[in-house]
Amino acid sequence: MNASAPAPRAQPAPRITVVVLSRNHVRQTVDTVARLTALPEAPRVIVADNGSGDATISLLGSLFPQVRIIQGLRDLGTAGFNRAIALVSTDYVACCDDSTWWAPGALARAVQLLDANPQVAVLNARVVGDDEREIHPGCLMLGATSPGADGLPGPALANYMAGACILRTRVFRAVGGYEERLAAGAAEELAALDVLSAGHSIVYCEQALAHRQPLTRWFTRAQHCALARNSAWVAWMRLPVRDALRATGHALAVFARQHSLGPAGFSLFRGAFWTLSRRRVVPPEVALLTRQVRRAERNVRTGIPAMAEKPDRSGQRAW
Template identity: 75%
Template sequence: MNASNPAPGSESAPRVTVVVLTRNHVRQTVDTVARLLALAECPDVIVADNGSTDSTVGLIAALFPQVRIVQALRDRGLAGFNRAMLLARTDYVACCDDSTWFVPGALARAITLLDANRDVAVLNARVVGDDEREIHPACLMLNATSPDTEHHVESPAGPALASYMAGACVLRASVFRALGGYDERLSHGGAETLAALDVLAAGHRIVYCEQALAHRDPLYRWFTRAQQCALARNAAWVAWMRLPVRDALGATGRALAVFARQRSLGPAGFALLRGAFWTLRRRHVVPPHVVQLTRQVRRAERHVRAGIPAMAEKYDRSGQRAW
């Protein structure tokens, strides 16, 4: 691990740390880290390596000695963020993967917004491709299904969300640490959904911030049959852990429908059932206002998918919850 950053409390101490999650993407990681270190906000940068077997760790250490590196022995998915978040010395932590970077000024705007809105714990960035007019479909879906957007509510902090993209967000570090980080069993899909429900249950807000702009290359990510089944299974597990029985049964039905479409009803259904005891032991239903928010978002998602099938398909295949 490398460290040569200003001490907290000094005039030049950064306000935000950027954690870059990577695994075996040396070229993209080098490019992303270089872009982040060139930002005027001068963020601390931590690379969270999920068990890379290529030259990622050695090359980052050689090229960027000021960057701290946190190494895992295997692919821990989103849980790879956890240890890096504990090492961050700033109030705010921006999270991205090795193909995503924040544009100049985006982190400064996020800091200003978080400073002014103490109840906001998570800002979801607007993610675009090379052409800034092409927005990530998960961002479009988040914005379109926000209850604030539906009811034409204008909030200075941005539209309220019930979830967020773990690989394109700015977090209040103290809130994330209080939650205990991302659950490793859900770390390849669903961990940020569980975290979002716990953030909201604790009385914080999650908002979509168009001013916090991030680029991603490539813009879309396609999932295998097994990954789509895992996403649906984990969504059902999260529902059983945090939502009323009605909602959990709905999530289970949607998972079974995905399993059937992917011709994996038997194996995936057994995996879902096998985790039932684990999820029920951790069951703690969130407050009614959080349940209501999730139901509003679910209804809005159905309308969006029915009205804009092309965007809905991209959302399904690119994966908001498995960024």
Template identity: 45%
Template structure:
């Protein structure tokens, strides 16, 4: 794919919230790419002057200011402006490596079954591969005829979509806000007959922002997992995931405050229940069994070392 033609085939949507310095650095890196991409920046109603600084420093970047902090669903506003066949995503602390987006177009052009590509994320200055991507690379799923390992999920800020597939799923559910928001989209992509693939040759740089609330993220991850389970997964998994969410709230001393919201959300989710097909259930089972096998093997190795060194 020639660099000059990438902009007619692919758009990059960048999501940001109250990280003005980080997003300006990211936009500078993206605009310097030889791929000549069209950029859409979505500001989730930041209060730190992010939108004004983007507008002043990057007048050629299409800027969208959300009416409030929409979380992951802010990306939907960006995709609504996309007029290209493909759309890539990154966050305000991630950026695509030179040539990766051109290569993504080549891969998707040659693999019509693939709806989503997940890139290899390299973290910080050392550039170590993110451990999630290490697991993706070793996916136990069959991938005959696919350009890389088949997956049951993707990373929201490190992927390339067929625009039509993203729109077919409806994008990110606003009520989930943020935290595991990809899961529902992934299940709907697979249920519609598309494939999600890991592409090791696509590289995305991630310099994690220190502006994070780990405790809040753990609670949102647990809550959203329960809600998604009631929307898409078999009853047994929905009940087990709800139990896990309950335990997380208790561990974070948030049971009294978080439980009513969790239960209201379950009622909302159950009304939207559409269980995934058996093919996708089987894919999830294979991945779950492989994860369990790795946990057992790791525990056995640690036990052996402890016994040997005692």
């Protein structure tokens, strides 16, 4: 060995880990993991499997021995992220599902933004199709209903997309992760309220670019009802009574439209004791934020431009 040859430069430890949530989509998962392991940021990759019955586990293990696989015994929905994030040793964790992957450089830029803005706990990605021209409708809604930036590195949000976000790991753990009983939807809605209540911010980040195929998916009648029911449960767990009543009325209207008012309504009220036993009302400014965003969502759906409210006299934003 040549003594004068320079020693190889040690690679810096990654600052971010990617967690992929998967269930019975072996081809999509393999393609997504292949893209993620080829990223220039070289993030650690963990696959959180939600009880797949296909060849996902065995094929991933043979193709990607460097990827850690957390195998679940059943479908926990969004809560499937919890066990994987509990093992993360990096400051930040980027979450995606098996149809979503991060663009080269997006994670590095997200780390820079989170380092520079310690008050931000969650970055919601800009999710696009293959050609980057078509944007996920959920991102369009989040951007259209934001009350503004106000010193943040992007539009402030009251919610985020669990399958396309970058989280500050310690904050996610501090709020307790995702609630397993909300497996059918709205688990991130509850987590977002807890993040905001703890004094952190959620931001829509254009530079955190993620791709998804297919860009959207259709919901079944049961999924529509379950999501509306869970959102009402979240409202009773965290929001003032007037907001919880409004969310309940919305859920009942969804049940009626889906011709499931009896069964879905019974399911909603059967969970009343559970939700009320976990009731912890958010601070007034968080409740105001959620009201303003809900109002903006209604305006967007009816074609009225969403407008941010003016600051109050104390200099604080009146969400």
